[in-house]
Amino acid sequence: MSQFWKPGSERPRLIDDEEGGVIFYSSSPSTSSGFGYATIEKQRQRLPVYKYRTAILYLVETHATTIIVGETGSGKTTQIPQYLNEAGWAEGGRIIACTQPRRLAVQAVASRVAEEMGVKLGEEVGYTIRFEDLTNPDTTKVKFLTDGVLLREMMDDPLLTKYSVIMVDEAHERSLSTDILLGLLKKIQRRRPELRLIISSATIEAKSMSSFFQTSSKKRKGQTGEDLEPRTDPAILSVEGRGFNVQIHYLEEPVSDYLQAAVSTVLSIHDQEPMGDILVFLTGQDDIDAAVQLLTEEVHNNRKHSGLIILPLYSGLPRAEQDLVFSPTPRGQRKIIISTNIAETSLTLEGIVYVVDSGFSKQRFYNPISNIENLVVAPISQASARQRAGRAGRVRPGKCYRLYTEEYFVKEMSTQGIPEMQRTNLVSCVIQLKALGIDNILGFDWLASPSPEAVIRALEVLYSLRILDDDAKLTSPTGFQVAEISLDPMISKMILSANLLGCSEEIITISAILSIQSIWVSVRGSQKELDEAKLRFAVAEGDHVTYLNVYKGFLESGKSSQWCYKNFINYHAMKKVIEIREQLRRIAQRIGIALKSCEGNTEVLRKAITAGFFANACHLETFSKGGMYKTVRGSQEVYIHPSSVLFRVNPKWVIFHSLVSTDRQYMRNVTAIDPSWLIEAAPHFYEHQRGNPVAY
């Protein structure tokens, strides 16, 4: 194979072998044709979870909470909701809910289950993700949804009364929403003993989850001593067995450039392995775009590599582009899907035989002391690595190539990742809990407590934005409107201020662009051309107004991909911006914001941005060192990021959207402001001192 796969490193291993545990050989036919000729019913019965159908239904009947651990692909997500439906848990207008951390998984799993049940998606089986509800209030019995959407549903129905069973799937991911949800569900159970919870994953720590749900409350008994309520101690069920074998291959030596290693591994697989699609896990839009480009060049330059279909997959891609990964691969061709961890859990991509795992993902890390949140490329956990490998071996045997050594996997990788709760900014989480009437955030029953510093910092930020009042309750209407918009509160505040200033159309466009990682194409080795392209749109006001110029140009070009190509603009990202913009306009209208354009008045635009981001104000200290700024609050040393159109322009006063730290703290998305706007926007935060604003 390639230079990365030294002879001897190809020791085939079974996933179950990794911990020296039981090796399970699949009883399913391990031919490459997989389940090709079996009926759907037969396929369902062959899944490992099928043998546990009765046990699962018994445990759910008798226990308030059931924790189910079973290998990836064993059938948890697609089968358990169906078993519950068959057993009558959706009778009498009740609904069985199954949550997922990601939207893509919700849609994919719902359509698979609808297919297996032979019903139309949106009727008996439906799904709800943010901005999209494909359910029917009269007929839906099984509903898939993101955990974030279920949290929002609690604002209207705090006890989630329409659900009989809630299955929290992929609970090992410990996303912010999953953790909040688990804490709230535990509370709901006390008020609704008839509600059943299922917590499931392939890689969950069942014992700690079980002790979290352990409650000492006494059950009511009937006259003859029979149980009127389910047992309050959680049941744990381990589903043995997996669908098909996945051979794990490790590197003999670590590599320094995982992107290059991933590209070489894909090409080696294509050259040497039988047909079958390849799923590659990289970290984000930038390295995925770079890998797509390298592979595309390879296909053009080398006839040997023809027949490859290269597809990116990340959340910033428009839906139509994301859907391409599910389309069947034409005969004689091989699909290469290059993805973030969006494809790490729950997804079945039918053609995938090979998985290439870089060992990294982009993760948020927040420092409440400096109030800096960084999105950094960090090593994944063993749990993530197992989920990634589990994307192969779902409909036929597979192989997983890990771009790290076995020793590293065993000795260096953490078993589980750090819960998002303990490494992110908590402002959105605090708003959600406050909107649900939970005032004592630190005293909430957390599965893993957030740091008090992070909670205090979040309260401070929300207070300064006038989202919380002196009693730390949501203000009316601002606080409740911000909870309704449910974006980063600084962005929500900017949108609300734009309503007053008459520039909501433009600010909504800017908000949509800020929610995309980048609208520029990052091409290795073409920095000069990219900088020149940016200059065509750049204005002295800064990045936000520059984005509006790009958006205008894109519309004027008739949303042309050619125009994007010529201007180093990411066409997929721009299409996504249009999608998000439409969604934001709908929310804005729902909460009573008038859609209005300021017709090119950049001053009101920048005032609206300042109203949201005033806490991120800086002034220029010195032109030396490439322009050193200090934050008005906290006097932190910061610099304009080279990707900003204001890099080297260095206006005297600026505000920024976010900081990234590498060798220095860099401001991203920067706009020049007049310092008097700071006091105008936040008189409670800044005061005048010798003509300049200073923070209280």
Ligand SMILES: Nc1ncnc2c1ncn2[C@@H]1O[C@H](COP(=O)(O)OP(=O)(O)OP(=O)(O)O)[C@@H](O)[C@H]1O
């Ligand atoms: N869209 C699909 N096309 C073909 N087969 C599918 C599809 N979705 C699921 N399957 C089959 O059903 C099996 C079980 O999938 P399911 O998602 O229920 O497993 P799981 O135990 O929840 O796995 P994970 O922990 O990875 O989410 C898959 O391994 C595959 O064989």
